[in-house]
Amino acid sequence: MELRAPRGMQDILPGQTARWEHVEGVLRDLARRYGYREIRTPVVEHTEVFQRGVGEGTDIVEKEMYTFLDRGGRSLSLRAEGTAPVMRAFLEHNLGAAGLPLRAYYICPIFRYDRPQAGRYRQHTQFGAEVIGSAGPAADAEVLGLAVRGLEALGLEGVELHLNSVGDAVCRPQYLAALREYFRPYLGELCDDCRRRFETAPLRLLDCKHEHDRRIAAGAPRMPAFLCDPCREHFDGVQEHLAAAGIAYRVDPGIVRGLDYYTRTAAEVFSGKIGAQNAMFGGGRYDGLAEQLGGRPTPGVGFGMGLERVLLVLEQTGIAVPGDPPPDLFIATAPAQNPEQARRLGARAHALADGLRRAGLSVHADVMPRSLTAQMRYANRLGARFVWILDAARLPLRDMGTKEEVALAASPADAEALERGDPSAVERLQRMVTARVRPGAPGKERG
RNA sequence: GUGGCCGUAGCUCAAGGGCAGAGCACCAGACUGUGGCUCUGGGGGUUGCGGGUUCAAGUCCCGUCGGCCACCCCA
Numbered sequence A: 001m002e003l004r005a006p007r008g009m010q011d012i013l014p015g016q017t018a019r020w021e022h023v024e025g026v027l028r029d030l031a032r033r034y035g036y037r038e039i040r041t042p043v044v045e046h047t048e049v050f051q052r053g054v055g056e057g058t059d060i061v062e063k064e065m066y067t068f069l070d071r072g073g074r075s076l077s078l079r080a081e082g083t084a085p086v087m088r089a090f091l092e093h094n095l096g097a098a099g100l101p102l103r104a105y106y107i108c109p110i111f112r113y114d115r116p117q118a119g120r121y122r123q124h125t126q127f128g129a130e131v132i133g134s135a136g137p138a139a140d141a142e143v144l145g146l147a148v149r150g151l152e153a154l155g156l157e158g159v160e161l162h163l164n165s166v167g168d169a170v171c172r173p174q175y176l177a178a179l180r181e182y183f184r185p186y187l188g189e190l191c192d193d194c195r196r197r198f199e200t201a202p203l204r205l206l207d208c209k210h211e212h213d214r215r216i217a218a219g220a221p222r223m224p225a226f227l228c229d230p231c232r233e234h235f236d237g238v239q240e241h242l243a244a245a246g247i248a249y250r251v252d253p254g255i256v257r258g259l260d261y262y263t264r265t266a267a268e269v270f271s272g273k274i275g276a277q278n279a280m281f282g283g284g285r286y287d288g289l290a291e292q293l294g295g296r297p298t299p300g301v302g303f304g305m306g307l308e309r310v311l312l313v314l315e316q317t318g319i320a321v322p323g324d325p326p327p328d329l330f331i332a333t334a335p336a337q338n339p340e341q342a343r344r345l346g347a348r349a350h351a352l353a354d355g356l357r358r359a360g361l362s363v364h365a366d367v368m369p370r371s372l373t374a375q376m377r378y379a380n381r382l383g384a385r386f387v388w389i390l391d392a393a394r395l396p397l398r399d400m401g402t403k404e405e406v407a408l409a410a411s412p413a414d415a416e417a418l419e420r421g422d423p424s425a426v427e428r429l430q431r432m433v434t435a436r437v438r439p440g441a442p443g444k445e446r447g
Numbered sequence B: 001g002u003g004g005c006c007g008u009a010g011c012u013c014a015a016g017g018g019c020a021g022a023g024c025a026c027c028a029g030a031c032u033g034u035g036g037c038u039c040u041g042g043g044g045g046u047u048g049c050g051g052g053u054u055c056a057a058g059u060c061c062c063g064u065c066g067g068c069c070a071c072c073c074c075a
Helices: A013-031 A048-051 A057-064 A083-092 A137-151 A174-188 A192-200 A202-207 A209-220 A229-245 A307-317 A341-359 A373-384 A412-420 A421-435
Strands: A045-046 A067-068 A074-076 A103-109 A123-132 A162-164 A250-251 A261-271 A279-285 A300-306 A331-334 A364-365 A386-390 A395-397 A405-407
Touching: A013 A103, A013 A123, A013 A137, A013 A307, A045 A048, A045 A083, A045 A386, A048 A057, A048 A074, A048 A083, A083 A103, A083 A123, A083 A300, A123 A137, A123 A307, A137 A162, A137 A229, A137 A261, A137 A279, A162 A229, A162 A421, A174 A192, A174 A202, A174 A209, A192 A202, A202 A209, A229 A250, A229 A261, A279 A307, A300 A307, A331 A373, A341 A364, A341 A386, A341 A412, A341 A421, A373 A386, A386 A421, A395 A421, A412 A421
Parallel strands: A162 A250, A331 A364, A331 A386
Antiparallel strands: A045 A074, A067 A074, A103 A123, A123 A300, A162 A261, A261 A279, A279 A300, A386 A395, A395 A405
């Protein structure tokens, strides 16, 4: 068998998980303060949720889904996107009954069968938030503000929201027609991709990367000029709310979004530090999604943030992310005089560790029978602040920073009482260790 | 799905037809029953995998898998 994670997927190893916990913790805490509660949906959905929600013509549905038949012959797909499942859950459980709007967030894996490259994986993690039930521009500004403030809370500076409106069912078709009319005379000189997209996705002609096409696109009509009155008003309102909240944004007609369900607001934030896949989050309004899924019309707005990319940006920016905290204490055992004593010392070390943990310390006791030197080396590598060396007489507690050592047993008799497991001796020594290692910690058990 | 570059020890990399190596890391020991520094010793490899050329293949050729980067598209 092949000892290798599937292509485009990666292990998050013990040395990395502290970074993730930090990022997730900051974002969860912020979302909670915004009044968003977590929602957890299954990692698979009926394939139709994505086909109807995200749209048949999109790349996600057309070629990037992990789709399979279960044993009952149902077509299921790994979660390819975050918003459609949340809306499915909203409709299924009639979450609007608890009062609108629903504010919800999620941190979950997303799967897309795509060719991996910098910042793009077949399994990635999104932090996302949705406001469902409100059509007003304040909702757009609030949820996008949450995303921007989230990046800032992680330490990023100069975050700028790129903002656009893609219109609605009234004005978007008119705009698309105007776009085609503009590009039609240039069809012969556009790149192959643009010629293909001329019919299928004319908005995409606006963000072609070919220099020649870009020059042509520069003269194309812009969506903001085609917005119908209600869309215009909404777009203005979103900007007004963002400005009032002090969220930096820039109107960018090139923000187009690939998914069918977007209406009106479309937004993204980019970073120049992570290669070609440079969007840290993308989001927008999806007033048509609920109907596409077969529910009653319900407006919504939200975003999805790629946490792998955010971690990459933090790394590239040199923003320190906390690592694992080292243990307070390592309990070592000194060489014993005979195997019987060695066994007793080992058992005592683990019993003491257990008691000290209940008193609030983080404690390592070795599970490898090895020399004191080797135990010290290991304790040093763990970064343990103190080492308590158990032997038959002195019980020295060593401060690994200062090399200072204090003997915790008042007499060999104490040490023997400890070795026997005499409850009062054990408790007295645990209080002494706790007081030394963590002066502020409670000396009594916490349970 | 397309293209470019690249796969040698846990990591970073040498060896470019002729004995598979170094540094770091790891393990043990010495210097004190006690870590970092230093010293000594040790374990580790079907050179991604499969085939071909050759007396001889990490080395040349083909295929395949994987990684990186870019396109497409997205987070």
